[in-house]
Amino acid sequence: MRVLIAPDKFAGTLTAVEAAQAMATGWLEQAPDDEVVTVPMSDGGPGFVDVLSAALGGELLAVTVTGSLGEPTPATVLLHEGTAYVETSQACGLDLVPPERRDPERATTYGVGELVAAALEAGARRLVLGLGGSGTNDAGAGLLAALGATAQPDGVLASGGAALAEVTALDLAPARARLAGVEILAASDVDNPLLGLRGATNVFGPQKGVAEERRVTLDAALERFADLADRSLADAKGAGAAGGLGYALSLLGGTRVPGIETISAAVGLPDRARAADLVLTGEGSFDFQSAGGKVVSGVASVAGEAIRPCLVLAGQVLVGIREMRTMGVESGYSLVDLVGRERALGAPRDSLVELARRVARTWSR
Missing domain, CATH: 3.40.50.10350 (Glycerate kinase; domain 1)
Structure with a gap:
């Protein structure tokens, strides 16, 4: 049998x-x-790279990135036939931070951007990012900053979701130029939008530690960021995945795909x-x-x-x-x-x- x-x-x-x-x-x-x-x-969350490495082989690239609260964090990128597989939770996973230290208003996805940068430097022209298990809620602003995006005041993009309420100007052109010609797939089982009652803050924020009385304020900070970036993409399916990483990837031309289907095919x-x-x-x-x-x-x-x-x-x-x-x-x-x-x-x-x-x-x- x-x-x-x-x-x-x-x-x-x-x-x-x-x-x-x-x-x-x-x-x-x-x-x-x-x-x-x-x-x-895997459906795109923790274990994404291990699962694909076991099935596909390929080369594991060891990288040290910025963790969600700024600490050096070890991570790996799987390289296989021109495709880089990135497990975003390795850089900003909820399980990487002890419960007493979790701070989703300050947590950043900057390390995810560093993983993407490492994949590009290794020659990848196709990126598949597994979204899931994140402890962040910054609309992927940290990722964009790590790839070259800038904003006013300086440094605000890498300072977590709450800081996005202070953004007065935004330039995504450097990040978009860096990803020009690269296929980006965001693998996730989440189809929530970025904002509102079904958005990242209200649906997934509580499990990451967002206090009930802070949800409206944090959602408003993400809304301000979206108004400056591209509000129309905030309503797309999967924009709210991984605290808004799905939204940031769509700003760079990425496409959301079901995580389980992506891995099944791979x-x-x-x-x-x-x-x-x-x-x-x-x-x-x-x-x-x-x-x-x-x-x-x-x-x-x-x-x-x-x-x-x-x-x-x-x-x-x-x-x-x-x-x-x-x-x-x-x-x-x-x-x-x-x-x-x-x-x-x-x-x-x-x-x-x-x-x-x-x-x-x-x-x-």
Whole structure:
């Protein structure tokens, strides 16, 4: 039997690569004669570069960039056949900053611009940026500054979202010239606009630490910036991704693409699914959000197009069979139900190995 294993990360416990390896180990312990292929997945957030590196190979370029609060931060860019893959959360990720130090009004995306600059200097003419997991809310102004954009007062673009209320003049021409002729793709599962009730500040700001009483003020600061840059692009789908990085990339001529579809195409997932008899995917929490452009629903869609059954192995399963079938999932299996919450969190790899072994008893020939 040919089994394709294509999970997302199990947030906080296992990377996508680790999850795929654990699932493969458990399956082969039960069914050693089966042919198992692992293809770790991502929707554009943390793990984006690791997943693509595991699937594509290529060269990893090590770079030290400016973190969201100004500290030196190590990051990598994946170079493969003229394309640079950039994981924006490596420079401005929420998880890089301890909860007590998070300051989304001051956090900057300057380091993301430095990653882009490093990719250009390495010769890349096509950029694919994975957006997700950011701790910033600066409309991508920091990225623009790192690529040469200027504003008045001097330095305001790299000072975080709240500082954008002070902008009196803006010149994007140097950044646009630097990216001339370069294809830019912003890979994200988020389609929110930059501003308003569905915008970056109001929807994603709270999880980054934006206080309720500051949302209107911070949204107004981004609106002032957009008025000077290009207000029409602020309403585009995905402009609010990663605290507005999607908007900044659109100012440079970038195009928003669904993260899961981009990665599926890059790793050849449709062909791999057609070559398999069964598809397994997984994530930390299989819930109602899984249907919104996440890895699980994306892999299930690919499996459905290949007319192959798809199973989900997750930390916890919070949807019923009807919701699963709507997403194209045949069955869902929970670590918590099998080993309990304490062991699922304390020994996630061993628990996932055991779950995969149990599932193989039912599904392997």
